[in-house]
Every structure is written in C-alpha cells, then in structure tokens.
Amino acid sequence: MSKRLLPDWGWDCILQARHVVWAANGATSFIVRDIEVEIALGGAWRCAATPAAETAALLDLFLPLVARATPLVIAQLGQSLDGRIATESGDSFYINDMEARTHLHRVRASVDAVVVGVGTVNADDPQLTVRHVPGPSPLRVVLDPRARARPQARVFHDRAAPTLHVVSTAAAEAAGLAASAAQASPRGGLAPLARDELRRLALPCTDAGFEPAAVLRVLHEAGYRRVLVEGGGVTVSRFLQAGVLDRLHVLVAPLLIGSGRPGLTLPPIDALSAAIRPASRCFACGVDTLFDLDLRREGFSATARDAAAAPAHPAGSRAE
C-alpha cells in the first residue's frame, strides 16, 4: 500500500472536490500528490492506488457531502449512549473523543455556513472555526430571536470568520438594535458577508421561532448553499422537525450520563411506524461511533440490507 494514501491525502481530495462546480460536472478527476483520483457527482470515487482503510472511509463519508449540485443541509450532534448532549448544568466538554472533534472541524470545512442556537453560544462560547484540519472557516450564524446572546461572546469579537447574528424583528425594535432586515422571499435581502464582518439581521419570528426553511432560504440566496446545523439539541430538533435536513451525523460516545440536556426532542408519536428511519451508515471515530443518516432516503428495508451485504466495489473505488 502506498504510504501517501493516508487520511491527509483523502482530506486533500475532499477539499479539492469541494471547489468543483458540480452543477456543470457529472464527474471530475484530478491529481493529488501524484495520484489520480476520479470523483463522480454523488460521491462515488476511484483512484489508481488502494488507499488505507481510514482514507477510504473518509472519502466515503465526505464526498457525498461535497460532490453535489444541490444545496446541502446537514446537522450534527455529539451525544452519550443515553442520548444526552450535555449535563443538566450545560457541561458538554468533552462528551466525544478527540477524533470526533477533528470530524466536526472537517464538516465545518465542508460547508459555507454553520448555524447554532443562542443556548450554545451562551453555554459554550464556541469559536465555530476550522482549526484541527486545513480548510476554510464557514460563516457563523447565531439564531437568537430574543437578542439574549452574551454581548462578549467570542463569535462577536474574534473576527476569525464572518458572523451573522439573527434576531427577531420585534426584539431588534424593542432593544433599539441596529439590524438589516431581510425578507424571507425569493428575492431575499442578504448580501454575502466580508471575511471578518459581524452583521445583525432581523427576521420575522412567530411563537414557534424562525421558520428553519426561511433561515435557509436567506442563506442560500446569499450564496451559502451548504449549511451545517451544529447544535444544540433544540436547534437541531427544530430543523429536523421542519423536514429541511438532508443529513444528520450523530456521534455516539460510550458514555452514560443518566441526566442532562437531551439531543433530539420531537413531538410524541404513538407507533414506531411513524418514527424516522433513514438510510444509515456507521463509521468508527476513535472510541465513538458515527451514524451518518441520509434523511432523504428510507432505511431498514430488506433491499437495502441485501445491497449492503453485496460484494464491495473493486479495491481503490467506492460508491455510496
């Protein structure tokens, strides 16, 4: 096996694939560190040499996220085996292993914008930048309808990436905050942000909060077509419930907390047949297990199981 085809090589391929204009290309090929790799729209790949198993898994996991012509909305949650994302007091450092953090930074580098709820900003004071892998930091979007984010939060001051503070029109007026208004209409109103810009945006908001589809429409119209909803549980649950997520990454740690903040919370259902059972893949991520859920495809059918059991693609190639 070639020494060069380690995960760093795979990550370089993914970063290159991220910049391909997939709407105009059904497939592409390029050379990364002397090795040619071919990538098809949708993420199937082939290369001249056999990559290490972790490298192949990395390509399998990330190429479907970047080799697509349509917008992507992905969410992630890192949780304990019993479904908690933080303790009752809000401590979430570190539910997951170090490798999970690297994974999260890779997802950030794969998207144009990362969305968090104000609960996460106030509890964690996150930077939301890409630091553990090479790659660009996305636009940071804070959903804060009542304008209750701590003013000293790092995302508002560090100028490490552009930041959009989304408040409700009513809160902006009540607090006398300067905010540009964007109509959640096909014409939109948001211009792309400069590299280290902080901007406040006022959006219409009902008792149910901002409509996730309206938030995404504003971002998409400004050119932020790949969006990560990074947490916390309330925010991811709202986007899931609204049916706007294409994918969900759940990183499960072998940890039992027994109490604390829940990950996903959706309205009650009576029958399991009403539960969401998406197509899923499983990846090792240090001591954690990553579930990659494709929310646009059903899972658990006999056909899907048979297909999963079918012989693998030839060495050095893979299709999702």
Ligand SMILES: NC(=O)c1ccc[n+]([C@@H]2O[C@H](COP(=O)([O-])OP(=O)(O)OC[C@H]3O[C@@H](n4cnc5c(N)ncnc54)[C@H](OP(=O)(O)O)[C@@H]3O)[C@@H](O)[C@H]2O)c1
């Ligand atoms: N393990 C992980 O993966 C992970 C990731 C992130 C955070 N966390 C942890 O999770 C905890 C915070 O999570 P959380 O679930 O309590 O809060 P959160 O999701 O971070 O923030 C929730 C708040 O954000 C606002 N918001 C979110 N979506 C909205 C929408 N569509 N429309 C209007 N407002 C919206 C609302 O603010 P208002 O209440 O003002 O209406 C809502 O109550 C922290 O302890 C953090 O450490 C864990």
